[in-house]
Amino acid sequence: MAHMTASPVLEPGQDRTMILNMGPQHPSTHGVLRVLLEIDGETVVRIMPDIGYLHTGIEKTCEAKFYQQVVPLTDRIDYLCPLTNNLCYVLAVEKLLGLEIPPKAQWLRVLLNELTRINSHLVWLGTHAMDIGAMTVFLYCFREREEVLRMFEMVSGQRMMTSYFRVGGIALEPPLGFFDRVRDFAGYFPEKVDEYENLLTGNPIWTMRTKGVARMTAQDAIALGTSGPTLRGSGVDFDFRRDMPYSSYDKFQFKVPISQEGDVFARYMCRVQELRESIGIVRQALDGMPEGPIKANAPHVVLPDREKMKTQMESLIYHFKIITEGFAVPAGEVYQAVESPRGEMGYYIVSDGTAKPYRVHMRAACLANLQTLPTMCEGRLIADVVAAIGSIDIVLGEIDR
């Protein structure tokens, strides 16, 4: 972008334009995004997103932590899909360690990841609809999200910051009644999606506001490095779960919804269909849940069971060693990408052979997706900017890290 400068300042043009500063505190910039708009009346002449208001320094903090201590930090990267972050991080470390993860843990990871996708998409749908003025959808979505959060609380003790996955498996067995609750949810959730769609998909005002708005071609989408529904809404058929499977996703049947138009409505349809596909994956995971351990057989990495730690000397020693000095990871570097609700979430980890990572870098899908804003919005109206920001589903925690 030519008008990007080191210190983001937009000067008003010579003639009739005005600079409008949207954010960082603004109702529809989804957190603390700041957008500078040069407007001519209501028409956007130039648009410049300005990020960095939610910088947390998590990437740097990771370097001072043991490998297992990084997991809780990853929750806070993309706070709408903590379990996806957990998964991506542990997969990367497991790749460095060369661990074999038992099938039950893998299936549980898939189950929880799809619930996370539903959770995240519900927040997206609610806020996106509210940006366009449909307030009721927001509260309907949060009604179902509440149930998902309760299920997360059931397995991990936390509603949002779950930290449920561990390097080498999963922290705990899910409690009794968890699977019944998920099955119950999977039973009634498709009806709720119908309910959202009744309010939006056929609504003439909704289609007027979204069809043909903030259009992006497939070439632009690829050139700007977008991923996830933002990419698939432009007609590019790519999904990590299907094309580069991880954590046994290749054993599940699901469709990857794509739309050709590349406008706000296309991205909306992609995500809504993903909600239905996700619940299908959840059902498959429930039906085919294998029996067996939930942790890999790697005593130097995986904490021993509480029971064993209290009764067996060797387990106690492992427990003490892992807690106090972590576990060493072979030197090397690894990049692991997963399909987060927003697109390609990648963890790049460099290990120098010690118990602490030398470098952890998160590849944020939103950062690339946000770059498309000028392509989508220049020459359109202010209201379209709001619709476009909603349609790329950004989470600022992930962008600023």
Place this chain on the structure above:
Amino acid sequence: MPIWLFIVVSVIKSIILLFILLTAVAYSVWLERKVVGHMQNRWGPTRVGPFGLLQPAADGLKFLFKEDLTPPHVYKPLYIAAPMIAVVFALTSISVIPFGNSVTIGGYSIPFQVTDVNTGLLLILGVTSIGVYGVALAGWSSNNKYSLLGGLRASAQMVSYEISLGLSLVGVLIMAGSFSLRQIVDAQAGHFWGFIPRWNIFHGQIIGFFCYLIAAYAETNRVPFDLPEAETELVAGYHTEYSAMKFAMFFMAEYANMITVACLATLLFLGGWRGPVFGPPILQAILPVFWFFVKVFCFMFVYIWVRGTLPRFRYDQLMAFGWKFLLPLAILNLIGTAVAVAW
């Protein structure tokens, strides 16, 4: 009736009406929060008083005691005048609205109306037009970009929809042959085939009612036409810089306008206070007023219902809709009515 008595009665009526109107404004806010709340799996206000019934009082107190902040960059005279213009003209238009027939007290016949102007409808249209100034001036004098955009949107929207609003009413005027609201209601007396009331909405003015409904939503800046205060785009639109009682005035003006619009719809299309009347004389005097309020309530309920359902238009779509669809429809309705009446 001697002149002094007329003045005394008028003053008393004004005070009562103002009291009723302000209460209605406060409780339509409560109603809206409650109804929308239940539509959205929430409870709405529940804490202050039973069913949150004292919530309007609490809100009013809060507005009174909040700091009345005047930002340094505003143009003060207009900044202060704007909310007053909005609220004064919103409250004025209610004065010519008749709520029922009349009661006879001490030999004098007292109508349920502050003043029966023979051009009542024109007065309401004129006064609500002035109300636009409140919004436009607020947007301009705040010296804030969001306010300016909100003010611009509001004035453009209100001016363009006013034409459709006016034209949609002309059909009714042709049928009644009068501008007096009382005579318009009287023209709707009787029934078709003995049971369908001869209200204008059933008497060929269904399209007129439809045009009026849409134009009225746009006039009062309500969903799906609430662009001037579209909070997700313009923060709060024209009242971004207003706080405390000045903000409350805009709020009151909006709801008072809603009530006026609902009263007008009742009078012009829904037969005013006409409805089954029976029982002793006191009941016969009260029932018409009751029917009037029931109809107004239903109209307000639709307002709230729509708010709970629809997203918002975009600015250009709103203008296109107003000029390219609603205005031709209103003109067609007018021509059709004129032809039918002449024939």
